[in-house]
Amino acid sequence: MRTPILLVLATVGLCAAAPAIAAEQGFDVLVLGARGGIEDGNLSAFMIAPAGDDRAVTCDAGSLVNGLRVADEKGALDSVVVPEESPYSRVGHVLTEQIKGYLISHAHMDHIAGLVIASPDDQKKPIYGLPSVTTLIQDNYFNWAVWPNFAFGGKEPQLKKYALTDLVPGEKRTLENTGMEVTAYPLSHSGAESTAFLIESGEDAILCFGDTGPDEVEKSTRMHDVWAAVAERVRAGRLKAIIVEVSYVNAQPDKFLFGHLTPAWLQKSLSELETLAGAGSLTDLPVVVSHVKYSLKKGDLPTQQILGELEAANSLGIRYVMPEQGMKFRF
Numbered sequence: 001m002r003t004p005i006l007l008v009l010a011t012v013g014l015c016a017a018a019p020a021i022a023a024e025q026g027f028d029v030l031v032l033g034a035r036g037g038i039e040d041g042n043l044s045a046f047m048i049a050p051a052g053d054d055r056a057v058t059c060d061a062g063s064l065v066n067g068l069r070v071a072d073e074k075g076a077l078d079s080v081v082v083p084e085e086s087p088y089s090r091v092g093h094v095l096t097e098q099i100k101g102y103l104i105s106h107a108h109m110d111h112i113a114g115l116v117i118a119s120p121d122d123q124k125k126p127i128y129g130l131p132s133v134t135t136l137i138q139d140n141y142f143n144w145a146v147w148p149n150f151a152f153g154g155k156e157p158q159l160k161k162y163a164l165t166d167l168v169p170g171e172k173r174t175l176e177n178t179g180m181e182v183t184a185y186p187l188s189h190s191g192a193e194s195t196a197f198l199i200e201s202g203e204d205a206i207l208c209f210g211d212t213g214p215d216e217v218e219k220s221t222r223m224h225d226v227w228a229a230v231a232e233r234v235r236a237g238r239l240k241a242i243i244v245e246v247s248y249v250n251a252q253p254d255k256f257l258f259g260h261l262t263p264a265w266l267q268k269s270l271s272e273l274e275t276l277a278g279a280g281s282l283t284d285l286p287v288v289v290s291h292v293k294y295s296l297k298k299g300d301l302p303t304q305q306i307l308g309e310l311e312a313a314n315s316l317g318i319r320y321v322m323p324e325q326g327m328k329f330r331f
Helices: 065-073 090-098 113-121 131-140 222-235 263-277 302-312
Strands: 006-011 014-016 027-033 045-050 056-059 099-103 125-129 162-166 172-174 181-189 192-201 204-209 239-245 286-290 319-321 328-330
Touching: 027 056, 027 065, 027 204, 027 239, 045 204, 056 192, 065 090, 065 113, 090 099, 090 113, 099 192, 125 131, 125 181, 131 162, 131 192, 181 222, 192 222, 204 222, 222 239, 222 263, 263 302, 286 302, 302 319
Parallel strands: 056 099, 099 125, 125 162, 204 239, 239 286, 286 319
Antiparallel strands: 006 014, 006 328, 027 045, 027 328, 045 056, 172 181, 181 192, 192 204
């Protein structure tokens, strides 16, 4: 049986209650940025820690300070205790002390802008990524042309705040100063290399995708490779949630996906995961839908339409979750 979700909708008068979970089970996930594309201040970033443990990392960092501010305003940080001697506000304490590192799926601005902007006031910590990603971060951001060099390598002077730490595809490594480990899997994102991160704490795991296109459109097997790697954990009920992008509605033509998913493509891919893990293995599995592209056009919000399209074709019994910035979940 899957662990129930505790969903904190930190909005006045609105709370979805669920059974409490022991501190050692699952993960706490705080949504610092729920969207992709043009909605500045609300871009891909999920703060993840073992349940009841305040030592976190983020999966991408499109928004940090603004995401923490929104979470604080909605009450999602009410349990955070700032030491009396600390000079920091609650937002400052979480950014500098509780976030122990950053997992960056790829170097596109909507996945790293919050980290770059917050860097002058952040504390020393690692940035984890595939070598292709860390190289782009060093060369294109921390280069004294676009931004001061807060890394350990690259152009002098090196301010030595962020250790750009390479991950080897398929190899597990410890996330420093946390109770978690991570394994990185490459993804195909319209010519760019992106990443899926399998984060583990004890027997539990959570899977966080960066941007990715469908294998059929990208002419790759990278999503299949991720599913093959996690199928046994799904079968055993050890995978507590999947965070995955759905950028566009089903009407978006394949030639204009630019390395992203639609509800139909995600459903097809998740059916492949069920085939690998066994019939019924995805029932009640939380799938958090990230990176929905904000629209400037009239009509229904893309989030509503995408969630509707996912639910209409949900033959696998998946529990789809459409997050908003500042929400806190326990999976």
